[in-house]
Amino acid sequence: MKHLNRAELVDFIEASPLLPAGRARHVSTCNQCRAEADALRSMRALATTDEVPEPSPLFWDHFSARVADAVREEEPGRDRGAAAAMRWRRSPFATWAAAATMAVLVMMTVVWRTTLHAPAPAMGPAMSGAAAGTATFAPDAAAAGDESDVEADEAWAVVRAAAQDLRWEEAHAAGLSAHPGAAEGLALELTADERSELARLLDKELKHTGV
């Protein structure tokens, strides 16, 4: 009959009911398994004799008070990483960064919406290149081609107000930066009409700010 494997030997020395009776009977007829089981049993008994010394009775009160003090300084139910994340979220820098991110997102959304839904400017001679897919910007023609005023656009006013205090140096320091070529990439995805509308809006805004 096969010798007992490691798990069976453990079950045997612990008199586990999980060990089938036939396997347990094998030990009584097998010197090798019996010797191994005896050795394991004696080691187990030897280990059991080593007891942890009982600390002073005063220790337990002192210990629980120590733990209670340490726990009082902890945020409940949060690990250190989560607590650090919370601290970061509460910092003024993080608040500013979040506000700047929101402003940029709102700006991008409104520009996108405006270019999609605003009426396309009349195609004057200066914009003839746009029809061919090569947006040629002519400020005078664009301004003359559309009478709608950017100033009247409420969404644009919201964007301008949100971005009014935005300084690009601070935005860059906060980690807000565009990848090189991102603007060009975005412009290439616009249709000719969208590009001309974007050009018109930018032109209006540049004139407004006196740049």
Added chain:
Amino acid sequence: MGRPDWKVSVTRDRTDAARAAAPDLDAGTSVDDRTLVDACRGGRRDAFDVLVQRHQRQVYQLCYRFVANHEDASDLAQDVFIRAYRGLHTFKGNSAFSTWLYRVCVNVCLNRVGSRGPRLVGLDIADRPDPRVEHSDTLLLRGERAAEVRAAIARLPAKQRAALILRVYHELPHEAIAEIVGSSVGAVKANFFHALANLRKLLRPQS
């Protein structure tokens, strides 16, 4: 036939959640661990104090088995409870709180022992039995033997040591140990077997 002009409102003075959040901690042992954990999550830190008082002895003893001295065991046990408090939100309740706490404890102990190595000291003052009770030679031999066993256990690989300590000294079933150390029951039994076999090799010259 018109609708009756009734206004029905149902009020409950204390929901189950509120009851969990405010258990009667004076009841001591009558409040189970799970209720205390819920209360603690609900902001009652005194509930955690009860959990500490309830489990501190087992945690300390387990830590002591890994580091074999009172000072380190005390520091480790404190660390275990702080980590448990921080990680209470990860306790899902699928196992007993004590099993979960043992898991935290074993992880903390293995990390500490793994990074520092066991600090083996001879015997604590408290290890020395009262000389008025037994003959000094017998005591000395017993004390020396205990120190040898402890030193041999400290030299076992981490998983074998954890299996031996949890099985022999804390008398946990193999299934619970498997849950604590995150392995199968078969692996735990194999580790326990190897732990005893290695202990035999380490202690052979004196046996």
